[in-house]
Amino acid sequence: MTEVARVEVITSVERRRRWSRLGKARLVAASFDQCVTALNIARDAGIHVSQLFR
Template identity: 60%
Template structure:
């Protein structure tokens, strides 16, 4: 027999952000933050996941770009002819990005 009706608590966005920020501080125990706020730890982890995901989407990822030395057009044309003779490709307009340490991206 149920003698009481439990109601769902509603937390404001500011309260959620405050608790998530407190749980993300270095050396903080997430369980203790949740317990002090009267929450189940899984609820706090859900808020962390939602707010961190939202924050990542709003920040544009920028990376530094280094432009190599300019190569005279004649050398570029010779390099292209040599590369074409060595490897035939069906698609043209491929861009190669050398990431260093043997890694390369081809688009």
């Protein structure tokens, strides 16, 4: 099998994302799941894994 690379295209001038409290809470709640890695959570959210630890 071949793995498909994921590419994100930024089309707007604004690069800073605005996260709602609910969105942040979902990421934190997902990080407590023993079956999911931080890398997978970050990939699903479209962020770098180091941003989960800030």
